[in-house]
Amino acid sequence: MTSHANHPDDEPVNAHDLLAAWALDAVDDHERSVVERAIAADPELALEARGLRETTALLAGSVAAAPPPALRADVLAIIAREAPRSGESHPTAPLPSHEVEDTNAHPAFVTPKPRRHGVARWQSFALAAVVAGALAVPTTLAIQNDQRATQVEQQMSALESAMRQPGAQLVQGDVAGGGIAAAVLTDGEAVFTASDLPDPGDGLTYQLWRQDGDHMVSAGTLALNDGRVSATVSAEVPVDVLAVSIEPEGGSDAPTTDPVIVLAGI
Amino acid sequence: MTTSATSHDDAARLASLLRASADGDQAAFAQVYDAASPMVYGTCLRVLRDPDLAAETLQDVMLEAWRTAAAFDADRGSAKAWLATMAHRRAVDRVRSVQATRTRDEQDAVRSYVREVDEVSDEVLRRADADRVAHCMQGLTDTQRESVLLAYWEGLTYREVADRLAAALPTVKSRIRDGLTRLRLCLGAR
Incomplete structure (x- = not known):
């Protein structure tokens, strides 16, 4: 739960203490990695982390706004270029974009x-x-x-x-x-x-x-x-x-x- | 639209679309885009306050979602939370890197938070979430609300929130923790 790594305040990072700040992305990179390691190791903490992330997702959803319409076609065109060739299925492919040669x-x-x-x-x-x-x-x-x-x-x-x-x-x-x-x-x-x-x-x-x-x-x-x-x-x-x-x-x-x-x- | 059964169905649908995207299903991903892009764009716009930057970040987020869809794990959270986390993280990374060159009136933004949700309804696609969040936000103390909103929408770390409010670090940590926990209880997020 704690790390005694050198930190600006020379204070160990307490993952539980910082969980809400982590869920809001209000921690630095070092603190984030400490919290995420703690979450990976502690199912109870993971459950709480999940609930807090779902809460921030509702905050995100509360400001939904219509994006520029043209962007949709741009994004879909890019993914079409990256997608696996048609007729081939990669049900277990970890990352579809890595399966193809990038002709560009x-x-x-x-x-x-x-x-x-x-x-x-x-x-x-x-x-x-x-x-x-x-x-x-x-x-x-x-x-x-x-x-x-x-x-x-x-x-x-x-x-x-x-x-x-x-x-x-x-x-x-x-x-x-x-x-x-x-x-x-x-x-x-x-x-x-x-x-x-x-x-x-x-x-x-x-x-x-x-x-x-x-x-x-x-x-x-x-x-x-x-x-x-x-x-x-x-x-x-x-x-x-x-x-x-x-x-x-x-x-x-x-x-x-x-x-x-x-x-x-x- | 507002019943919990429907939102549960929506969540399950988005998760299965994301899994299909991981298998290279572009049509499924187009539906992910349609379902998630208003949330992603709205979040980026709110944090970055610049429609061009927000649009760029939306594109980055959606491409990241396509490329890393296989990493989505429904056991660790909803598809919506996965996408919201990605969107907020990207927007905050960007705002932290451009912060010094921009003038942002954070205090004003916090005060206008609830008002904006109501007033900009021609631009903002009103969602059931917005009303619930605005309602539940009122259940936080003023200082809790201020700390949570500064952290989330201004992209500040809790240290920066403490600096900004000239408050002690442990105080700000507790405000953020208690405020978000209270919000979670009110919203029933699991």
């Missing part, structure tokens, strides 16, 4: 094997270096600018909490065009962060990709905040290669430009 994958974008270029392997000092250097924020600034500090804190705690997973690897590299990026890669999840990124330009956005087999799957667009981005990528397969490219606003289905950074595990 940019051939130049597929990471060459042994896909290690630009990659620093995990070294014991590296996490401290990234946290202290790349994401450095003096404590005085934390007081002056609590919002920015909270984001940095969240970035750090997400990296730290990912690093505690067995087999986690830290990879980092320079971003073409400016800035540095770091990611912690684990079996089912990766935490990606970058700092000092330049504005991608009008009508353009940074988009994060993970490699799945021989194609790249979008992990969403990255909103730039003070030159900084962070994202958590979850997948049913090990996440061992991440990349970022600059894409038209809203993102692309497959990369349309060369990556500005590729981070690959060993």
Whole structure:
């Protein structure tokens, strides 16, 4: 139920105490992972968690609003491109999108094997270096600018909490065009962060990709905040290669430009 | 529409549509989209306050739902809660990353919460949920309601709620816990 991991307040996280805040997404990444591990281990807590999540779903339902009608066709067109070929059924397929070749994958974008270029392997000092250097924020600034500090804190705690997973690897590299990026890669999840990124330009956005087999799957667009981005990528397969490219606003289905950074595990 | 039997049927239907989507059934997923997109879009709009960002996030959420439908486990909650969680999480991730560049009048938003539900009915598809939630919200103390709404609709962590209200962390944790628990009892959520 509790974790004695380093936390901003050096206070153990009590999962039961934070369950309601967790259900409202009002916890940081570290607290979330502590609560979710506790839920997985405790059926009684899981039952309560379920009831609270159903409650927040009713809150969500209470503000239902009609979405832009055109979006429906867009979404259905995208899934039609990803769907398994007709006539084939995959009743046990864990992730339908992984069953097909992505014909939109940019051939130049597929990471060459042994896909290690630009990659620093995990070294014991590296996490401290990234946290202290790349994401450095003096404590005085934390007081002056609590919002920015909270984001940095969240970035750090997400990296730290990912690093505690067995087999986690830290990879980092320079971003073409400016800035540095770091990611912690684990079996089912990766935490990606970058700092000092330049504005991608009008009508353009940074988009994060993970490699799945021989194609790249979008992990969403990255909103730039003070030159900084962070994202958590979850997948049913090990996440061992991440990349970022600059894409038209809203993102692309497959990369349309060369990556500005590729981070690959060993 | 408002009877619990009907909403139970709706829940079972949405769960089976999601399972069919996991098997690659696009027609089933189109029905998931129709059933869930107003909730997902409304949640994103409420948190992000920007129709374009909300539409983008809706698209992200629906694609994530399609791609990860196999991970939906009815034993762990309803399909609606699964989708609402995904929607809120995505919207909050986005709002936390753009927060510094936006001016948001959170206090005002909280005060207008119940009023908006009533007034924007031309835009908002009124659902049975809305009335029940508004009613049950009145059963919370003012400080509980304020903390729950700041956390959920402003995408604040409980620490940020405490900062915002200049209240002690344990106080805010209790307000959130007691407030949401009271809301749960009133709404009969299981």
